[in-house]
Amino acid sequence: MLTIVPILLAVYVCYKVFAVLDGLLGQYVRPYLDGRYIPGLGLLATVVLITVCGWLSTQYVSGRLIRLVDRLLESIPLMKTVYSVAKDTIASFVGEKRSFSQVVLVTMPGSGWKCLGFITMDNVGAWHDPLADYVAVYIPQTFQVAGLTLLVPKEQVEVIDISPEEAMKFILSGGVAVRKQKRLPQ
Incomplete structure (x- = not known):
């Protein structure tokens, strides 16, 4: 099956x-x-x-x-x-400047939980000055077309060495489809 x-x-x-x-x-x-x-x-x-x-x-x-x-x-x-x-x-x-090229882990405040996402804008301060130390991270939802866009302080974002395709496969499958030789950082 x-x-x-x-x-x-x-x-x-x-x-x-x-x-x-x-x-x-x-x-x-x-x-x-x-x-x-x-x-x-x-x-x-x-x-x-x-x-x-x-x-x-x-x-x-x-x-x-x-x-x-x-x-x-x-x-x-x-x-x-x-x-x-x-x-x-x-x-x-x-396009030439692809937004979903950086895969990141976002640490959720107060919990130690991490979300897998993609940096879509690395200079949010250019859009809204008080957010100069923030990045925009898109977090897709499992089994849905929707997702969340979070504005996260840069120190709570960790860029990881995973291809966008692998990350998207991991997210959309609910963590089921992941290659065994590649592991997320601890």
Whole structure:
């Protein structure tokens, strides 16, 4: 059971992702094939469209158009908030300055308990001056999409030598999925 359930779960998730991506543009490709739809064509069309959009964003004319749309979205009050949060979140994972690159242990005051998290801002004082000696630490929650963002004094944060992927796997599995050769510091 311990062997088969993760395999089935991974296959199911891959199948669902494939179905969603295949259906994204598949409905628009289907009419051109005279009813002979090939599974995966919608997925291929989606990948090609994303690649072409990425390439176009690096070109001069289309790059200027994208910057214009960017400025427009940044000027609409409610849209500005949603757009900037989405843009910054994506940039934190794939941008040049990745936010989730430092794994830390945060000592909880008065208890000696430790939480595993990621430094998302190492200079909170630039945002709010009285917090100059604090760092922002994101602590994901097990089995959920949510998490906490704590502003923690720097002396209560210990950077540890674990990859972000290993730390996230440990957190999201509730501590169950951890390599035996790597151990958290004591």
